Amino acid sequence: MNGLTFSPALGWIAGPIAAVAVLALGVAYAVWFARHRDGTDATAADCVRRVLIAVTLATLTMTPSTTVATTSRAVNATDVFVAVDVTGSMAVRDAAYGSPETISRLDAARRVIRDIVRMYPDASFAGVSFGVGGSLDVPLTPDGAALGNWADTLTTESTSVSTGSSLDAPIDRLLLAMKAAAERHPDDAVILYVISDGEQTSQGTRRTYSSLRAYVDDAFVVGVGSAQGGMIPRTADSAASGANADDGWVIDPSTGQPGVSKLDEAALTAVADELSGTYEHVDDTHTVASGASSKASGKYRLTVSDKERTRTAPVVWPCYAVLLALLTWEAASWIVTSRRLL
Structure with missing residues (x-):
């Protein structure tokens, strides 16, 4: 297994468009936070966390993959x-x-x-x-x-x-x-x-x-x-x-x-x-x-020949792990903020 690449599940047209749209939302939120920092209860940590969530979602949309070499046996009769x-x-x-x-x-x-x-x-x-x-x-x-x-x-x-x-x-x-x-x-x-x-x-x-x-x-x-x-x-x-x-x-x-x-x-x-x-x-x-x-x-x-082929295998579990941690952090932050405002 070698070679990190991307293989968008939505295809090479819809996938990048969706990834750019999610990243744009994250950047837009960061800009909004910088301009309205004094008028919001959100902290810098909240901003960083939400931007990271957008980056993680965009990465998932592009479907990180690795190149895997496989050997198949062909029987020619x-x-x-x-x-x-x-x-x-x-x-x-x-x-x-x-x-x-x-x-x-x-x-x-x-x-x-x-x-x-x-x-x-x-x-x-x-x-x-x-x-x-x-x-x-x-x-x-x-x-x-x-x-x-x-x-x-x-x-x-x-x-x-x-x-x-x-x-x-x-x-x-x-x-x-x-x-x-x-x-x-x-x-x-x-x-x-x-x-x-x-x-x-x-x-x-x-x-x-x-x-x-x-x-x-x-x-x-x-x-x-x-x-x-x-x-x-x-x-x-x-x-x-x-x-x-x-x-x-x-x-x-x-x-x-x-x-x-x-x-x-x-x-x-x-x-x-x-x-x-x-x-x-x-x-x-x-x-x-x-x-x-x-x-x-x-x-x-009757001949038997071995043929080497390459295929891409999605590796998305690290992104899901990061996303789960970030969403858990986001939920905890909302709970803490809600109790403080009561």
Whole structure:
């Protein structure tokens, strides 16, 4: 504790005005006493006491304070948002993830999510799936296992309800969730992963992801699938994702033949650019654990930092003690004077 200062409780405008007004009353009383000393019962001691009362009240109005240094501990964590494409094309079996084994694009996405959880051991996670629309399936939680369990349960949406895939489907859900996270934990770093094959089949113009940049510290767009592509299994509500349903393949109405879905790296790269992020393609030799996002994840760890701040602490009790003594003296003087005049 050091440094005596003033911190007026009434503010730096009203406080000084009130203090000057009280002092002016004290000075005015002293002047009046000097001019009318012979015509009053008050003594010089009474004058001094009353002027001291005015000075003490003015000092209290200015609120004497001391500067106190305090140390606070700030905990900066990482919030990882994962948006996964679950449109019918994610069931195409043309993907690979760190091995020559051919798997569905959604299976590759599941493995991406497991690696993400391992790369951010101290983070909180949120999961969003998107197809016809977007859905926040896993609200932000520090339980990484919850995101892994969610990944295991992901299935592609039924081709019977599909109205065309659009890459902008998760934007609204992500925007609301990230804004809420920023309001609760403004010091947290926010990382976004978007996992998709990049296919855009809806007729509308895709909205930009740039609206998310205000909340995102780093972003990675992960492409799954191949440029050669593959036929899209027709899946029912109960069909397992990644497996060819008994109903066969999705038919392209323009050709009457099974439709072929291909990885659209140009679209995914555009999304990464809109987020000021990085595009990564995972295949038989590349995984997120060995790519750019793995290197960047080292920057985002739970950190604890001590920050020193200063604040003012009012110290008014000495003034109140002096004021109490002066008022007690004033009361005693009035009693003595009243008895003498009787």
